[in-house]
Amino acid sequence: MSEDLTTKPSEDRRSNTQELVDKLLEERAKMLVLYCRAAGLDADPPEDSVAKTVQEFCQLLVDYIAAGHFTLYERIVNGKERRQRVADVADDIYPDIADTTGAALDFNDKYERPEKVNEGEELAGDLSVLGEQLATRIELEDKLINLLR
Numbered sequence: 001m002s003e004d005l006t007t008k009p010s011e012d013r014r015s016n017t018q019e020l021v022d023k024l025l026e027e028r029a030k031m032l033v034l035y036c037r038a039a040g041l042d043a044d045p046p047e048d049s050v051a052k053t054v055q056e057f058c059q060l061l062v063d064y065i066a067a068g069h070f071t072l073y074e075r076i077v078n079g080k081e082r083r084q085r086v087a088d089v090a091d092d093i094y095p096d097i098a099d100t101t102g103a104a105l106d107f108n109d110k111y112e113r114p115e116k117v118n119e120g121e122e123l124a125g126d127l128s129v130l131g132e133q134l135a136t137r138i139e140l141e142d143k144l145i146n147l148l149r
Contacts, residue, residue, distance in 0.1 A: 020071045021145055027064040028138065034060050035134065039127045051114035054123070058112045065104050068141065073097065086147045093140040100137035103130060 034057040038050075075081060076090040107130045111117055 017072075017075075017148055020075065021148055024064075024067045024072055024141070025145075027060070027067040028141075031057070031060040031064040032134075035127070035131065039124075039131065050123075051117040054111050054117045055114050058108045061104050062108055065101055068097070069101065072144075083147070086144065089144055089147055093143060097137060097140055100133045100140075103133040104137075 034053065038053050038057045073090070073094065076087060077094070079087075081087045081090065107126060110126065111123070117123065
């Protein structure tokens with residue numbers, strides 16, 4: 001019980017921040033696994049297999065985007081981050097993060113329902129463009145995560 005009384009508020013904030021980072025990284029890893037699966041599908045698999053994989057990927061993509069925006073970034077944007085360097089980097093990268101969010105949500109809007117999944121070049125091209133956006137996002141997030149840790 002005395003352990004609880006000696007915990008400093010800054011330690012609680014850092015612990016909460018670490019939990020947010022861990023959640024973001026967990027969602028990212030799940031999303032990347034399904035991205036790779038969707039992008040690496042055979043040229044002519046059964047239609048329901050492609051649609052199911054893309055639909056699952058879309059759900060994880062949205063979960064990953066939400067994990068960043070509604071937890072980590074929201075905390076920083078709302079002024080709850082006291083480390084100025086972290087806040088400065090977040091302010092600097094946030095516009096680019098928002099751009100990648102737009103690309104991810106556009107992809108989700110296009111492919112979230114199985115009947116919208118079109119096989120072939122359009123899906124492959126859209127996945128390629130999204131992959132570039134995700135790579136940018138991950139690079140930017142890692143800058144922030146490294147400061148938070």
